[in-house]
Amino acid sequence: MALKKKNPRTPGTRGCITLDRQDITKSKPEKALLSKLKKSTGRNNAGKITCRHKGGGVKKKYRVIDWKREKFGVPATVKAIEYDPNRNVHLALLFYKDGDKRYILAPKGLTIGSSVESGPASEIAVGNALPLRDIPQGTNIHNIELTKGKGAQMVRTAGSSAMLSAKDGDYAILKLPSGELRRVHMDCIATIGELGNADQKNTVIGKAGINRLKGIRPTVRGSAMNPVDHPHGGGEGKCPIGGIPKTFTGKRVGRKTRKDKKLSAKYIITNRKGKKVSAL
Numbered sequence: 001m002a003l004k005k006k007n008p009r010t011p012g013t014r015g016c017i018t019l020d021r022q023d024i025t026k027s028k029p030e031k032a033l034l035s036k037l038k039k040s041t042g043r044n045n046a047g048k049i050t051c052r053h054k055g056g057g058v059k060k061k062y063r064v065i066d067w068k069r070e071k072f073g074v075p076a077t078v079k080a081i082e083y084d085p086n087r088n089v090h091l092a093l094l095f096y097k098d099g100d101k102r103y104i105l106a107p108k109g110l111t112i113g114s115s116v117e118s119g120p121a122s123e124i125a126v127g128n129a130l131p132l133r134d135i136p137q138g139t140n141i142h143n144i145e146l147t148k149g150k151g152a153q154m155v156r157t158a159g160s161s162a163m164l165s166a167k168d169g170d171y172a173i174l175k176l177p178s179g180e181l182r183r184v185h186m187d188c189i190a191t192i193g194e195l196g197n198a199d200q201k202n203t204v205i206g207k208a209g210i211n212r213l214k215g216i217r218p219t220v221r222g223s224a225m226n227p228v229d230h231p232h233g234g235g236e237g238k239c240p241i242g243g244i245p246k247t248f249t250g251k252r253v254g255r256k257t258r259k260d261k262k263l264s265a266k267y268i269i270t271n272r273k274g275k276k277v278s279a280l
Helices: 198-202 208-213 263-267
Strands: 003-005 017-019 076-082 091-096 101-105 129-131 140-142 152-154 162-168 171-175 181-185 189-192 268-270
Touching: 017 198, 152 189, 181 263, 263 268
Parallel strands: none
Antiparallel strands: 003 017, 076 091, 091 101, 129 189, 140 162, 140 189, 162 171, 171 181, 181 268
């Protein structure tokens, strides 16, 4: 998908770069695959703000996506490629042979009329979902399960893919987009190919109003506030923080938040920085 630069007719379009969306073939979503999406605006059940800078935004409905790909052996045909306002990847609408309709994330190279299938007997083709034990080494994959039957949890963003590096006993060793090497059980399902819409990261919104439509409210620097409002506030001019950087609530930042004894840490061979973590 190519990028499109708008004519500078207004200040907001002067530096705006968008996607041309020529691959989108259907403007309205499938009604049977929609559900309500309630806005939290960053507030909890007591109405207090727990996540700042959220609010407003246009109304949108959630597209129910088939993360599990559990219809083994039933072929499906791609009928449309659709835009999803809830994520940066486009969706492929599948019509199964038994009459069922489902959404999946659209990988690069999947077009209208393509046939996809899931299950151990499926071919190694873009869009097909197979257990890791049936996928050859060196294959690019996405939509990877961490727990068998739970549904895809890893590699779900635009233009991303992981590589199946090796197989060791009951586990496959995957190289994730972050550079992390991780073990995943052979029975977990993954989809062949790289996710599409890779040019999404090169877009430029052009004006602040686009973020307001997304539900993102303005962010004010802590150093621009008063001491009563933020730990970084006060001082003359652009005064240095004077100590350790802190959050709005006074908690220290810059420290690792992942627990060293987290159960899943034993499956990580090397982290994204190349540091060896553990051995199974």
